[in-house]
Amino acid sequence: MKRTNFAGPKVKIMTEILRQRILQFINEALAEDVGPGDFTSEATIPATNRDTARLLVKDVGVLAGVEIAKMVFEVVDPTAEFTQLMNDGDLMHVGDEAFHVNCNSRALLKAERLVLNTMQRMSGIATLSNRYAFEVEDLPVKVLDTRKTTPNLRFIEKWAVRLGGCHNYRDGLYDRIMIKDNHVDAAGSLTAAINGVKTFFEENNMELPITVEVRNLVELMEVLEVGHVDRIMLDNFEVPILKEALAHIAGRYETEASGGITLKTIREIALTGVDYISVGALTHSATSLDLSLKVMK
Known part of the structure; x- marks a missing residue:
């Protein structure tokens, strides 16, 4: 995939309003997924264990959702150490590592599905948006998204559109x-x-x-x-x-x-x-x- 670097000025800086919306999304998603507790992790992993994990790329496209992933880990474990290796909007290839995170093992597994679901969805949208933008990048036309988004996830999906260059x-x-x-x-x-x-x-x-x-x-x-x-x-x-x-x-x-x-x-x-x-x-x-x-x- 050939790609022009569309990120930068077209991607809105994180505002406090956006941050609060993301935190609300994270807390609601965790409540949906974890409910009264991650009983499998509580039953199998000592409470004080810590592990380091890596976000491994297994597809080609435009990376999106790293900023949200970082915030998820901050929510589930305030002591988490997040090492960012790639940025939102970067072109990714199979085998790339987007970030490493060291945190409480139970917290890691609590966050895993939310991080992956969000990043996979956002990266798919950013990648498709990038393909459309590339087709007309030498023309003065602007490619726009619509309201055909997942309910309650519009602000995240529109963020991904911007990361892709539309x-x-x-x-x-x-x-x-x-x-x-x-x-x-x-x-x-x-x-x-x-x-x-x-x-x-x-x-x-x-x-x-x-x-x-x-x-x-x-x-x-x-x-x-x-x-x-x-x-x-x-x-x-x-x-x-x-x-x-x-x-x-x-x-x-x-x-x-x-x-x-x-x-x-x-x-x-x-x-x-x-x-x-x-x-x-x-x-x-x-x-x-x-x-x-x-x-x-």
Whole structure:
């Protein structure tokens, strides 16, 4: 896998708010997995034992989740000694070691599955995101994720998208207006939906960026006549029709292509000159990568 170093400025610095969200995630995940106790470890391992383990890479891709792994070990054993050998966003190969950790043996086994599940999932998303980003890295288009994420894990999965070199779209229903087909059908028309947003903003003294989805050129013409939007999402447009739509828009609004975008089609779509391409597959179709945590003897 060829990879440009996408990490760095595109990856948000750990803020206190993010740290608290991660700690909440860790504590809830441990409660789910450990429950009243890890009885197997309590029955077989002396309470004072300590061991050193290594995170072994068994796949090729983009590493993600090291920062969370470090925090997991801090939670289960405040005396844990964590030696980081690789960073989030690094390209990894079979046989690489991402980190070593020395801690209480029972705590190590308590943390093992949470660390692996999280890192494998994040690394899979980062790797797939990197493949999409690589396909269009020489073009000005931005590849966006969507809300098609695992419930309660969106902030982690979107973090992995950034590590892979793609970009986050909206975090939820609250930080951007996105008028889609169901909104239009329920409102009665695109015009009614857009005017409804205008009224809502005025009544609530609000302002958010507005994306409107169109399904064909007829709907596009209606949006161009009404205006009052920031971005037009061209959903499931075949390339010739997409080019025609972009010609009609003529740079007056941001443009976004969406719907069934794959690694095989993304470059052709990007070459039309669209500003953004949203890809649900970044999160809903990513395959977890193979990692293991092994005690060093």
